[in-house]
Amino acid sequence: MPVVALTALVSMDHIPGTEISLTVPYAAEGPGPTFNTLGEVDGEPVVDVEGVPVDETSGNLNMTTVSVRSNMTLAQALGRWLTTDDTLVPIEQVFPPNRSPEEIQESNQQAFTASEASATVAAMNYLDVPIQVAVVDVLPDSAAAGHVEPGDVVTAVDGAPVDMPGQVRQQVQAKQPGDEVVLGLERDGERIDRTVTLGEHPDDPAVALLGITMTSEPTEDMSVEYNLTDIGGPSAGMMFSLAVIDKLSPGELNGGKFVAGTGTISEDGTVGPIGGIVHKVRAAEEIGAELFLAPAANCAEAVSRDPEDLVVARVETLEDAIEQMENFAAGEAVDTCTAS
Incomplete structure (x- = not known):
């Protein structure tokens, strides 16, 4: 009976007949979905450039995400820890206790909108467009x-x-x-x-x-719109910017290869660090990416789990990312991340 009772308790999310929660104060972070910024989502281009001729693209420039699971029972948390490569983190790292879910969602959406704006600025600056x-x-x-x-x-x-x-x-x-x-x-x-x-x-x-x-x-008769919804945070910035440049410049920025990556982007083209990169690298491996563009500040963590069939390149700026893709496509040396 004690064993049966314990088994029941670790699988319940509340005490029967009460509103007392039995969920653990942890969230599980793991690989999330990826999106080809050169492709479509729900029938619309992920990155939609209109008003000017757009160059043909091929291959992939996939942005990567982290999935977050919360409100887990003890059994669910133990299951993810034992049977997956997910990372368990204190719940307050994901959901600050002094903020409502609506406030957190709004903040994440504002960060995502800001990253879209920075991606456009960085791309236009690279292309010398006012x-x-x-x-x-x-x-x-x-x-x-x-x-x-x-x-x-x-x-x-x-x-x-x-x-x-x-x-x-x-x-x-x-x-x-x-x-x-x-x-x-x-x-x-x-x-x-x-x-x-x-x-x-x-x-x-x-x-x-x-x-x-x-x-x-x-300022020209050109518009750049981003059509991803239900995604938050600033980490898609670099990949958005690369997609805009690829569509507005001749040739294939990725050399037709399957490239994935992550990183914030500043208006001056600086690539910044992000969270959860080990899960983003794993997601890229699982979908068959050949090259992963990682912020320099995340390099050691990005290769800490020894990806086998994926080259992880170190980038500090938008120009670095473009150069690494060119080198990879041409079979030349790439500035790869190291564990130290």
């Missing part, structure tokens, strides 16, 4: 509500011209909550100024918040 800052959304009850509208183009902050979202953020973050900022906007072809009193950031009342999400778009 860009501008477009407002994607205005947060309800924020400082910008009633002053700024989705679709506005931000042309200046306090009289200083801007053409990248990072410049707007930098100007706002240099101020205090309660300070005023003058936004130069273009709306329906008309130039207007709006004075906004900045609010407080919900995570840090000492940080000023404008309350808009922004993207970057070419």
